[in-house]
Amino acid sequence: MDTPLASTHSLAVTPQSLLKRKSTDRAFGVAYVIVLLVTFGIAIAAGLKNNIDGMLHDAQCGPQSGNINGTDAFTANAIVAEVPELLAIPIISVLIGMAWMGAMRACAKGMVYGTLIGQGLVLGGLTLAFLAIPGLTILAIFFGIIFAMYILMLFCARKKINLTATLIEQAATVVQVHPQVFLSSVLLMILGAIVYGACTAAALLLLTNGDWVLSNSTSDGVVTSGSGTTCQRQIPNAAVAGLSFVGFASLWSVEVFSAMRFYVVSFVTGVWYFKASGMAAQEGGSGTVTNPVTTATKLAFTKSFGTICLTALIMYIIEQLRRLAKKQSQNNGLAGVLIACCINCLVAYLEFITRFALTLHALTGDDLSTSARTFTSHLNRHGFSAVWVNWIANWVFHFGAFVLSLLITAICLVITSKSQPGASVGVFVAVGILSFIFAIVFLSFVAGILLNVIDACYSCLILDLDHGAQSQPQVAQAILIIVKPTYVIQHPGGGLAVTVEQPTAAVAYAQPYAAQPNMAYGQPNMTYVQAQPLDPNAQPPTAYARPIVSEYIAK
Secondary structure, three states: OOOOHHHOOOOOOOOOOHHHOOOOOHHHHHHHHHHHHHHHHHHHHHHHOOOHHHHHEEOOOEEOOOOOOOOOOHHHHHHHHOHHHHHHHHHHHHHHHHHHHHHHHHOHHHHHHHHHHHHHHHHHHHHHHHHHOOOOHHHHHHHHHHHHHHHHHHHHOHHHHHHHHHHHHHHHHHHHHOOHHHHHHHHHHHHHHHHHHHHHHHHHHHHOOOEEEEEOOOOOOEEEOOOOOEEEEEOOHHHHHHHHHHHHHHHHHHHHHHHHHHHHHHHHHHHHHOOOOOHHHOOOOOOOOOOHHHHHHHHHOOOOHHHHHHHHHHHHHHHHHHHHHHHHHHHOHHHHHHHHHHHHHHHHHHHHHHHHHHHHHHHHOOOHHHHHHHHHHHHHHHOOHHHHHHHHHHHHHHHHHHHHHHHHHHHHHHHHHHHOOOOOHHHHHHHHHHHHHHHHHHHHHHHHHHHHHHHHHHHHHHHHHHHOOOOOHHHHHHHHHHHOOOOEEEOOOOOEEEOOOOOOOOOOOOOOOOOOOOEEEOOOOOOOEEOOOOOOOOOOOEEEOOOOHHHHHHO
16 A cells, blocks of 8 residues: 655655755766767868858859749838837737736636637637538537537536646746746746757758759759759768757757756745745755745756756657657558557657656656656556646646737737838738737747646645645645545554545645544445554554545546
8 A cells, every 4th residue: 555655755845955955867967968069069060161152153053043033022121110010019928928927816717717618619609600601511510519528528627627727826926926937937948049059050061061963863952954954962971960960969959948947947836835844944044045046047057957958858759759650640541540649648648757757856856767756656646637737727828828819919910000001911911920929939938837837836735745744725725625635544554544524614634633433444446344443552543635536536
């Protein structure tokens, strides 16, 4: 039988110095640094051997250039004229993003249900629209069935939706208490863009290492010469291998800085959650982590760098498996679709475990393998509720970001129409595209941070439950009332008994609970068993309010 995690695992969010954290998975951090150094070396070597002149002009093939026909003269001038309106895009996006977070904090449940019901209304609208068009009755029936199933799913998942709303509210609170997390995330994104840009430059320099050769074959990427033959760009084998290596380095770098942002957000969330008795007392004995964002960023580049690189490498492999699944589904018929489904299921599970393992690493300081084992043991005790929370929150945030991006685009188009009434259609198209792209990128960035906070909040809560702590009673109280957990008693001998759940208006968790004198329930789905008399000299049993998720999911 399972025992509480407190007896087998030392939680690093108890009061102790952060300086005692050890470097974890250092080999992968060293490997990533070596990969970057090799990439920069490849870029330097490719730059020394570049053949840029040969790309533009060749003695046999002639000038390799062409005329760009059909360019619109208005585009450049129109964009310059619209600079004031374009400068308004980030301002409007930031204001709407702040209002969005404020609404999430003030009325999270209404925002969540409004977003989910809005998606249902879209399906209902499509059903009615197809019903009104002759000959599209089958499509109307199809979307009607999807609409009915969607509403049924919302009804069945209402407890999970309430849990999601509670965590979204706390996520908005965290980012408002520590707004520096946005600045740190932006700086990490810029640094990642610089590294990715360097890798891209290395790839471009490798492409210059080649020559145009005459060929009688016609294929993609060839240029017709004046003599009727074709000129084809030929790249040395060493450059091809270098391109593969640089591509790997660039994609790994993208995942590294994404995981680094996730780590920083998780750490800051842990500081906020355990502020009363945990991570707040870990910096120099002062009792307070004066700047958790700076501390987290420093740890991300030092002691936790190896684990972050390992997480990023796993995420890179997951992305490659996802691409393989997509390729299988497109090219191999029904068998390919079945294989793709299996791969996607495996990929989704690995991604889920990896992300939460990184969250636990940020909270505990353990290596990634230990964190993953710890989290899977949490899943055994608390069920797969976190899967639901992650899925619903992701759905809510990204649909909300899409709708708000459309709103920002509409506002920018209205401003353009008022400032330049005689503007051409091309100007409106350019402004609309730029507005939507910036808005969706910015709001998705905000949504990503809030999702990271939600993951960390859930992890903090289950760590609290497993260790019999009450770090954030107001958070745990709301969540535990929603899920209505069954109290689990562990007797000194190690046996577990599930007590009778009594109606109550509030739930107290991780409190001592008196033993039942006569009867006790066995494990879920088992018959009644007679409770054995306790040793009078034994310690009293302790109750751990672990939610038996398999029970309340079925309700």
